[in-house]
Amino acid sequence: MTERDGVVVSTDEDRGSTELLPATRRELWRRLAVGQTEGRAPSMVGAVVRDGRPAWLGLRGTVDGAMPHADMQYRIGSxxxxxxxVLxxxxxxxxxxxxxxxxxxxxxxxxxxxxxxxxxxxHSAGLAAxxxxxxxxRTPGxxxxxPADIFGERPRRHPAGRRYHYSNPGYALLGALVERLRDGEHWAEVLRREVLEPLEMTRTTPDxxxxxxxxxxxxxWADVLLPEPAEDTGLMAPAGQLWSTASDLCRWAAFLAEGDDRVLSAATVAEMRTPAVPAEGDGSMGYGLGLQLLRTDDGRVLAGHTGSMPGFLASLWVGTDxxxxxxxxxxxxxxxxxxPAVSGIAADLVRIVAERELSVPAPWRPLAGPLxxxxxALTGPWYWGASPFVLRLRADRELELSPVSGGGRSSRFRPEPDGSWTGLDGYYAGETLRAVRAGDGSVSHLDLGTFVFTRAPYEPSAPVPGGVDAGGWRTEG
Structure with missing residues (x-):
């Protein structure tokens, strides 16, 4: 905000500000403090990211007699x-x-x-947990x-692909897969070079x-402590070995929300956030491709992960909408x-900011580049049978199809080199949209996964499946 002639004026610059209101910061601090006290944690660090940047940091308790800080490493488990x-x-x-x-x-x-x-x-291969x-x-690697020492005599406990069953050894196999396809280089070194360095996460390490x-x-039953071991877990390390800091994990949260072309595109990160297996139990927790998905009591869907190792708890969530x-x-x-219920604490930090400080849309601007x-000419009304839809042109030649009113199937579409479009979300995710042309070069209709969209309801000149009654529209049934 700026002041002009004694009047405080809001500008678009305020949209990108990560500064939180005092009341929001107070509630965030209270949530962390209650969690640390009731959970009896020797120390706890909490943080919030907004618009890709750190917006709040909370510190509680002590480490070696001093308050922890944003650069203090904690083990982050799973x-x-x-x-x-991501690798x-x-x-x-x-x-x-x-x-x-x-x-x-x-x-x-x-x-x-x-x-x-x-x-x-x-975690749908049915492997042992x-x-x-x-x-x-708690034992050395x-x-x-x-690899044969990771699995027992029954490596599989469920039929593959039938249900979600969390498997730590499954991620040991994925770490070995990374090493195999990176010419034998250790997975942690691949991670450092390909992911951590580009994202400037210099304080995330295997040890x-x-x-x-x-x-x-x-x-x-007593307020006393016992030291926990911190073993190098060897081949099981891809399941839970890393140490990190609040500062580094703020960068990771921003990446999981938006992607980064130096590491993974936004589209691939969104693919990871897409449910890959049905949720089990109460249905609040699902799983994508390497990311846990949490549906909160207020209907918010978060993506991230929880983690635990002897002596440590961690949780990170980002809003998916x-x-x-x-x-x-x-x-x-x-x-x-x-x-301490760190998963609930991290989710509550997201909720507090999202509810108290509603998002501000980006300013409208015309499309960039030549038209x-x-x-x-493709934009405007189209009809699936008698149901009206509208096709809109978005940035980067993307299209958006949505019903004119009421509920219905809406999707965004990404342009492809062959002149078609691929659905990005909703019912038509992965489906192909084509503009079909007549002999004179004009657009006859849209073909969307075999559905025909015409410029007029049941247009007689278009190849409507099943044909259109020759008598046309009438006033009586």
């Missing part, structure tokens, strides 16, 4: 899986694998060669020196680098094995 999933999606986008590939095509001697890459990403042997999170918090167990959540993300980190007159 948030590691989101990083591994796998990069391989897919480079054409080195397909999500439908059986992992056995790339990895030899795996006990589940028929599990597909997509099933591993979405945990690695064989003693509790892998050398106890499982080879702790000072300053970092120590992990503790808190006695359930930029129209209502404005790219808001929240995260919470604590250095205790159990107690394609033929494309402009």
């Amino acid at each position: 948030l590691t899986k989101t990083f591994v999933a 796998v999606m990069r391989l897919r986008d480079e054409g080195l694998l397909e999500l439908a590939d059986p992992v056995g095509e790339h990895l030899k001697d795996t006990p589940v060669p028929d599990a597909t890459v997509a099933q591993l990403l979405a 945990e690695a064989r042997g003693p509790w892998w999170e 050398r106890l499982r020196p080879g 702790p680098v000072a300053p970092h918090a120590a992990g503790w167990a808190v006695h359930p 930029t129209r209502t959540d404005d790219g808001v993300g929240g995260l919470a980190l604590a250095n205790c094995t159990s107690g 394609d007159e033929e494309l402009l």
Whole structure:
């Protein structure tokens, strides 16, 4: 905001401001404080991201007698899986694998060669939840020196593709897949070079680098602490090894909300946020491709992940609907094995900002670049039978089809090199839209996944499936 002649004036510059109102900051701080106190966490760090930038940081408790800070490392547990999933999606986008590939095509001697890459990403391969042997999170990785040592005699507990069943060993296989397709380079080194460095996440590492918090167990019936081990989990590391900071995870939240062409396009990140398996239990938690999906009590859908390792809890969520959540993300980190509900805390941080500070739309501007007159001519009313729709031209030659009124099937469409468009969302996601031309070159109709859209309701001259009654429209039935 600026002041002109004694009057405070709002401008478009205010839309990009990450500054939160004092009342919002107070409520965020209270939510973190209540969570740390009631959860009896030695320390807790919370943060909010808005419009791709940090908007709020909360610090609570102590680490080695001092207050934690934004650059303090905490172990983030299964948030590691989101990083591994990004590496796998990069391989897919480079054409080195397909999500439908059986992992056995790339990895030899795996006990589940028929599990597909997509099933591993979405925990739908039916694999065992945990690695064989003693509790892998509290024991050294050398106890499982080879891939065969990760799985027991029953590597699969459910039929592949039938249901969601969380599997830590499944992500061990994905880490091995990354190493195999990156010529044997360790997955953590690939992550550093391809993801962390471009995003300037210099404090995210496989092993702790000072300053970092120590992990503790808190006695359930007394306010006393017990140190927890911090083992290198070896081949299981892709399931939960990483350490990170609030500052770095703010960058990660912004990436999961918007993508970054240096790492993954916005379209691929959106694909990761798309549900890949049905939710189970109460239906509030689903899974995409490497991302957990949370439906909150107020109907908001968040994407991110929770994480836990001995002595640590972590959670990061970003709003998936930029129209209502404005790219808001929240995260919470604590250095205790159990107690504080960090998943709920991180989700509440998103809710508080999204509800208290409603998103401001971007200013309207005309399309950039030269106008394609033929494309402009496609816009306007179209009819599916007698149902009116409107086709609008958006930026970058994208089209948007929506019903004129009431409910109906709406979708956005991305242009393709062959002159067609591909659906991006809604019922027509993945379907092909074509403008079909008559012999004289004029557009006869639109073909959308075999549905015919005409310029007039049941236009007789168009190839309407089943034909149009020769008698035409009439006044009596």
